[in-house]
Amino acid sequence: MVGGLNKMLIFDDIGGDFEGRLRSCRMAYRTVRVSGEELTLSTGEAIIEAKFSLKVLDRLHEPAYIGIKRMTSNGETFLVYQTTGVSPVHFQMLGMGINVPKVIRREFLETIDRSWGTSEETWIDILAVPTGYRMDIVDGYPRFERSNLTPLVGGEAKILSKEAVKAFLCVEKGSEVGEIKGLGIPLTVKMDEIVKYHSGLFGFTGCGKSNFTSYLVRQALSFMKNISVVIFDVSGEYLIHLLDLEPEFISTETFDSADKILDAQAIPDSLEGMRGRMKVLIESLISSRKIERLLLNSETDFSLDDLYKFFESLVEERKDAEQAKVAMRRLDTFSKNRGYSHDKLLKEIADDGEALDELLKIIEEFKSMIHGMGATWKRLAAVEKFITDRSLDVKSKGSVLMPEDLARRAVSEGGNKVFVVYAPEPIEARRAVSRFVKELLLLKKIMGYKRTVLTVLDEAQEFIPQKPTVSDATEESNRAVESLLRQGRKYRANCWICSQRVAHLNTNALQQLHSYFVSTLPRSYDRYVIAEAFGLSYDLVDATVSLETGEWLFVSYRATKQKNVPVFIRAPNNEVILTKGLADKT
Ligand SMILES: Nc1ncnc2c1ncn2[C@@H]1O[C@H](COP(=O)(O)OP(=O)(O)OP(=O)(O)O)[C@@H](O)[C@H]1O
Ligand SMILES: [Mg+2]
CATH class of the missing domain: 3.40.50.300 (P-loop containing nucleotide triphosphate hydrolases)
Structure with a gap:
């Protein structure tokens, strides 16, 4: 390895503009009520203070991962945080409530406006939450592992580069689900x-x-x-x-x-x-x-009545109505001769071979009178299927299932x-x-x-x-x-x-x-x-x-x-x- 030239660029200092340190970190809790139930939610809240720079500000409006340097008894590591928000701050903003007289306030605001980026009194607050991972740099490459180390206030903050985030999050030869916001690399x-x-x-x-x-x-x-x-x-x-x-x-x-x-x-x-x-x-x-x-409808509850209703609906919708009327008359004769009531289940009819043949003939005849590919034909095919084929054949591509x-x-x-x-x-x-x-x-x-x-x-x-x-x-x-x-x-x-x-x-x-x-x-x-x-x-x-x-x-x-x-x-x-x-x- 020569002088690190081949090594991965682990941090992105945004053209030399990014300088930041951890100012505070704590666990925060919030209790809320949802549908009458109380939920307690938490968040690890870190505030990183960075030198004011428009370039940094623009970049951090998009999400970023930040490593916060942390000394351990075994050397240095970086705790990886994820940004959730950013806000530019001027020192004078802090003391300027609405109780300050308006003229003075205006003067303050004009001073603030002039001093963004030019005065030491401006900076950027970056809000971040812990990812639960630490990054160690081994031979110039990042290595990530789970960690519950707490950061130390004052620790130097560095933005992870595209390459480091890729090493952190992207599965090799994995399936792409989108671009990582702020970095433009595929996740x-x-x-x-x-x-x-x-x-x-x-x-x-x-x-x-x-x-x-x-x-x-x-x-x-x-x-x-x-x-x-x-x-x-x-x-x-x-x-x-x-x-x-x-x-x-x-x-x-x-x-x-x-x-x-x-x-x-x-x-x-x-x-x-x-x-x-x-x-x-x-x-x-x-x-x-x-x-x-x-x-x-399941085959067990399909009855003669459903068949009647089916033909009646055709008459009502004026689809193949004449043919449907003929079929209904045949069905009437069929039921009367056999002594079936309207609620006779088709499944029961199917148990009697002769009755089944007769019923199927009525359906066949009706089918021969109507257009072969239309919706009616398909709906009828379903009925037919119920009666004849109760163990539905997986491979046959019936039109109804x-x-x-x-x-x-x-x-x-x-x-x-x-x-x-x-x-x-x-x-x-x-x-x-x-x-x-x-x-x-x-x-x-x-x-x-x-x-x-x-x-x-x-x-x-x-x-x-x-x-x-x-x-x-x-x-x-x-x-x-x-x-x-x-x-x-x-x-x-x-x-x-x-x-x-x-x-x-x-x-x-x-x-x-x-x-x-x-x-x-x-x-x-x-x-x-x-x-x-x-x-x-x-x-x-x-x-x-x-x-x-x-x-x-x-x-x-x-x-x-x-x-x-x-x-x-x-x-x-x-x-x-x-x-x-x-x-x-x-
Ligand atoms: N990744 C994308 N890029 C650009 N436009 C998108 C993208 N995803 C969805 N849209 C646009 O947003 C609109 C809504 O998308 P979609 O119907 O998928 O939303 P939805 O969440 O399923 O809505 P609903 O709750 O009403 O079903 C669509 O007009 C689509 O063109
Ligand atoms: Mg939808």
Whole structure:
């Protein structure tokens, strides 16, 4: 090694302008009430005083990691702090309350204005919180390890360089989740751990949750093998967000054309011009039978009456109405001859071979009279499937499936798969999630399927509210998702949760997440719940208020190089990736 030329530049002194020392440090506590419960939050609060410089001030408006030099009995080390805020101070500001007469105040202010950077009476206060790590410099390279050493007041402060932060936080050959704010270098993480240990994304509406979740799904698909991602989408965003990946689209609604599907989905403004391409892709999904219907009625409670209602609805909607009337007349004769009442279960009819044949003939005849690819045909195919094929065949790509079938497909298909489950009606969505999760866990436990299945719940407050009730099916979904979070890890059944209302979420569920991304949460109690659930400094969580769309505070016990060191990142825009993906497709 020659004179350190090849060594890493560990500190960035901002062109020689940065000079700072630790002025104070303490633990601070705050007690708050959230939903009637008292929470005590804490933060380690350090104030570093730095020489005033506009360059330093500008740089520190973005987050930075700072090492505070500390002598130990074994030599020197640096305690690593993370900045949460910055404020320029002039000595005269301190004594200038509003009780000072106005003329004198004005004079003070003019003096202050002139003296920024020129007088010894100005400086910068940097607020920082401990990361819990120390950095030792060994042979010119930084080495990080956990430490609970307290700093000593007066210790010299130095800003960590890009290279040092990279060595501190970035996983080699990891998956990129965004750029580290203030440094512009990619943050690389262990994607498999983000999947394996469940993750959460929290931020108020419009902060970019669905956009970023879509990006993370892409990363999971490209970094992992043999994974099924099943996204439950109540707001109709993900088919478009992931369209270039040609996901399977499974919907509780029926659509009879690509246009109708597009109309029901949220299309980001930046992609309006791509409608034509999207339509072509959706048409190709239809023709490759990747668009399917999700049915929530179970075979056991399907009765003749449901069949009547189905035909009646066609008459009402004037879709194949004449044919439906004919079918209803046949059904009438069938029921009368056999002595069946309307509530006769189809399952029971199926037990009698002759009756089954007769019923299927009625359905077949009806099918032969209507348009083969329309929505009616598909809905009817479901009924037929119930009666004839109760052990649903995983490999056959029927056009209709139940949540249990989806679970079976998710655990058993090969390659990487994305399923977007569009269920705009919340009660239906909750029932679908509950049944899917129950079957998934059962299949995993009993049949021992090894394949990773990642369930993504956007708008998670719909599924795991703090106060669930039976009537709206939240009780059921809450229980299912909680068991997925508690038990799933062992079986490679994982879950990501996105929500805007943290304070209204089931806290037991929250505590199962090992990685989380937090964007702006304008309500303080939402932030406090995050701080408490994940043991974060409230100063740090409060700093999320000034994040912009697509910016996140990321913390993880597992996926980052160091446990639980928060990083502010700027996420890539999924719309840009999608636009390129769509352009490449056609
Ligand atoms: N990384 C990003 N870069 C630039 N713009 C972004 C980014 N992420 C999201 N946006 C923009 O922000 C808007 C909202 O994004 P998105 O729909 O993902 O938010 P959301 O948090 O899911 O909102 P909601 O709670 O309403 O579902 C979109 O118009 C999108 O263009
Ligand atoms: Mg969203």
